[in-house]
Amino acid sequence: MAKVLMKGCEAVAEAAVRAGCRFFAGYPITPQNEIPEYLSRRLPEVGGVFIQGESEVASVNMVYGAATMGVRAMTSSSGPGISLKAEGISYLASCKLPALIVNVSRGGPGLGSIQPAQSDYLQATKALGHGGFRVMVFAPYTLQEAVDLTYQAFDYAERDRNPVFLLMDGCLGAIMELVELPEMKEPSDENTKKWNLRKRPDEKRPARALTPIYPEIILEMENKTRGELYKKWEREDVKVEEFMIDDAEYVVVAYGIAARVAKEAVITLREQGYKIGMIRPITLYPFPKQSFHKLNYDKVKAIIDIELTIPAQMRDDIALEVMGRAPIFEYGRSGGNLLDDDGTYDAIMKVIKEVG
Amino acid sequence: MKQSILISGSGGQGVLSAGMLLAQSAADSGKYASFLPEYGPEQRGGSAKCTVLTSDKEIISPLPKKCMYWICMNEQSFKKFGTQLKEGGVLVYNSNRVTSPITRTDITAIPVPSDQLADQLGNPKAANIILIGALLAARKAIVDPEHFLKSLEEKFASKSDEIRELNAKAFKIGGDIGKDYAE
CATH class of the missing domain: 3.40.50.920 (Rossmann fold)
Structure with a gap:
């Protein structure tokens, strides 16, 4: 496919759509607004759903809902908004739900500035929310890499049943460069059908539930499993x-x-x-x-x-x-x-x- | 070779669209290109600035400290970004708005009364195309003027013949001024 000149935010948004993402919820903040702007037009074209939530908190919880149904779902924001989504991201991790979360970062701390900055490394890698969970954090340095990592992110998220985080700064969000877009994937819940809550008329199975809340003994087992997963990433998934x-x-x-x-x-x-x-x-x-x-x-x-x-x-x-x-x-x-x-x-x- | 172009002016003058057109035409002609707008809280009337890089090789850093070329569309940005043009660089400026004297002797300065010329053409919005015309006529290595004109045509393919003719005229008027400064 020929290379096209695209803006960073839009390239990431298009890569997500091509990866089969069919749900986005978010709330405006500079410098990532071009992601929701693009998806508000693009997702309905492919039968997807775009929602501008009433807040960051609501948006991340809408993503939680969509993910329970085995839909490839994402949200995006910048530092201050990611802080607000922290609770929801922790719950996504607890409930073992795949999702893509994008931070087009700006200056900090606090309101900081709307200009590009790499001010959220610690937040992304150490504590995206409470409770001591981890997520894979991808940090592209060209738009081509941003496109490729976004495209792969959903596969990792579903493989691990864990959110994946894409960290890029306002500069990469705003810059236009040549990118080669990957092919369009048909949305599928193949990877999630063992646990997702989607109703299948042809399948006789008991009703399912997903929960982010575990009895104490299970919680410890769950956390041990998580620890093993993070170690496996270190062995196998370093880029x-x-x-x-x-x-x-x-x-x-x-x-x-x-x-x-x-x-x-x-x-x-x-x-x-x-x-x-x-x-x-x-x-x-x-x-x-x-x-x-x-x-x-x-x-x-x-x-x-x-x-x-x-x-x-x-x-x-x-x-x-x-x-x-x-x-x-x-x-x-x-x-x-x-x-x-x-x-x-x-x-x-x-x-x-x-x-x- | 990597070519760097700084474009500055005020919001609404077509600074960013000029940058995007340049980057797109470089890409269309088979070069690598990057376009980086400097964004702020301003809208119309605030300052606008962007950096365009074109190169035959992949662009590694998109953040040069200084650029080789500068299209300056207003006085305010002229005062602000004067140090960001490299020694030996080329300044193409809107002489209707940039009123400060050009004191640097280590650059080539090309005055273009782009507002006045665009008004004479009947559309003040064409000023940015006039300035690009002047720059590309002076330094073809950025993007071949023919390629730029072709990309411009394609970009405005859905617009009226009148607008496309206006663009072509504006580009030529600028080129007529710029060609006297060609290397």
């Missing part, structure tokens, strides 16, 4: 780009839009003869721990964490894997200011000069 790290003395770590800017700087510095590479987590959870363990710490002089937020949030996860074997530096921008090529190059250069 990462390792760029020129084999002989690297300086290792940049960045995801999403920050990784675009950082990669440009890494390429420039390589051309200038510096032994520099980059680790780009694509799944922020499960975090690509192994990439850090394969570094040659006899050579590594510095790890440089670059994020479009201040202070850096991924740093803790990096530090857990680096285990003091190399110093960690951070560089970021905040308050509606974007990272840019020259500024990022200069920041890396400053570290190189500092550590020698």
Whole structure:
């Protein structure tokens, strides 16, 4: 299929439709409004349902309802709205319901700013809601990757019976780039028919119930199962780009839009003869721990964490894997200011000069 | 080679549509392209800005600190973004609205009375196309002017002949000014 020039939010929305998503509920917030705007037109065209809920809380619970029926369902928001959806996301996880949740993130904390920022790493990876559950967190860095990950997200969600989270920033939401869209999948409840509540006239089976509430002994078993699932993700589902790290003395770590800017700087510095590479987590959870363990710490002089937020949030996860074997530096921008090529190059250069 | 174009003005002047047209025409001509609008709470009358990149290779960073080309449509944004044009860059500006003197000597400045010319054509909205015409005539490496014209035709295929003719005329008027600055 030919490549088309699309806006980030719209590309993600179209990829969801092509993955068979037929239900969206959400509430407006910048910079993700183009997702609901697009789907309000697109979903009815394919027999799907679009609802602008009365609030974020209502919207995420509508997604819960749709998911119980084995319908591929999604919601989207930005930081402040994701906070409001937190309770619902926790209940989705508790009830073991698949869904796609998209955060097109902006500045924080609080109302922050409507400008792009990567301010929700901690929220996405550590606590999307109460209760200690986890979700897979995908962080694309191009629109093509955003499309591909959105398309796959529903499969992962149904495989694991767990919500999947797509974290992109306002920059990727607003940018237009060339994308190749995947083929249109017919909606199917094949993966969920063992448990979904859809009525099948041809099937004689007892009535079913789904619940997010468990008796104590079952709750402990459920949580053990979850723990196993998260470990399995770490073994089998990590997505990462390792760029020129084999002989690297300086290792940049960045995801999403920050990784675009950082990669440009890494390429420039390589051309200038510096032994520099980059680790780009694509799944922020499960975090690509192994990439850090394969570094040659006899050579590594510095790890440089670059994020479009201040202070850096991924740093803790990096530090857990680096285990003091190399110093960690951070560089970021905040308050509606974007990272840019020259500024990022200069920041890396400053570290190189500092550590020698 | 990666080409970077900054377009700035006020909301309603066609800043973002000019950027999208440029990016689309680059894509249509087989190049890689990215278009990044800088959004704010403003609507009509507020400031509008976007960055367009075109390249024969895949675009890695879409966030250059400075751009090689700048289409500036009003005085307010001229004062605000002056440092974002690279040394040796090209400034195409709406000389009806940008009233500050051009003091930089390390750039090529192309004054285009785009408001006046668009009014003479009978549609003030054509000012952005006039400015693009001037830039592309001066620097064909961004997008070949022929390709741009073709994409413009396709974009407005459903509109009246009158509008399509207006676009073509506007593009040519700008091109006539820009070609004197061609490399």
